[in-house]
Amino acid sequence: MAVRPVLKMGAPLLRAVARPVERFDAELAALVRDMDDTMRELKGAGLAAPQIGVSLRVVIFELNDNPRYPHLAAIPYTVLVNPQLTLLGAEQADGWEGCLSVPGLRGLVPRYTRLHYAGYDLQGARFERTVEGFHARVAQHEVDHLDGVLFPQRMRDLSRLGFEDALIGQLTPMPD
Numbered sequence: 001m002a003v004r005p006v007l008k009m010g011a012p013l014l015r016a017v018a019r020p021v022e023r024f025d026a027e028l029a030a031l032v033r034d035m036d037d038t039m040r041e042l043k044g045a046g047l048a049a050p051q052i053g054v055s056l057r058v059v060i061f062e063l064n065d066n067p068r069y070p071h072l073a074a075i076p077y078t079v080l081v082n083p084q085l086t087l088l089g090a091e092q093a094d095g096w097e098g099c100l101s102v103p104g105l106r107g108l109v110p111r112y113t114r115l116h117y118a119g120y121d122l123q124g125a126r127f128e129r130t131v132e133g134f135h136a137r138v139a140q141h142e143v144d145h146l147d148g149v150l151f152p153q154r155m156r157d158l159s160r161l162g163f164e165d166a167l168i169g170q171l172t173p174m175p176d
């Protein structure tokens with residue numbers, strides 16, 4: 001098990017555009033194992049490779065009884081390499097987000113409610129899904145990391161950025 005240090009907002013690598021993966025090899029598998037260990041140890045709903053200092057287009061996400069995000073529908077464990085997002089409609093919804101690179105803070109972030117994503121799994125097999133709600137939100141959040149964007153940059157009203165312990169009881173609307 002290798003839980004890697006997570007870069008925090010301000011680290012230059014989190015502002016960089018990550019490179020596409022070109023080889024689906026043992027090195028990629030080892031990277032994803034470290035990402036899994038780190039995400040689960042820190043109880044994140046997702047993690048992008050740049051967050052552990054690797055500037056490659058790889059994200060993982062999963063939601064299954066996560067105490068950071070209670071009362072939400074499960075998202076199957078997903079490894080998504082070289083993702084492409086296609087928005088389905090212009091509708092957006094506000095929801096609270098956190099990020100392991102922005103520890104202790106939550107913000108109310110508008111995201112598109114429906115989208116299609118495509119990419120490759122760890123073995124290099126292409127797959128695609130049409131998703132909505134929190135699943136679509138997580139996909140947008142994680143893919144943003146690959147383009148050097150953190151959730152506060154997506155906020156329209158920074159007065160809705162705050163510390164978790166000060167926001168108790170105010171985290172509504174919960175992500176849909």
Ligand code: NI
Nearest residue numbers: 098099100101
């Ligand atoms: Ni994040």
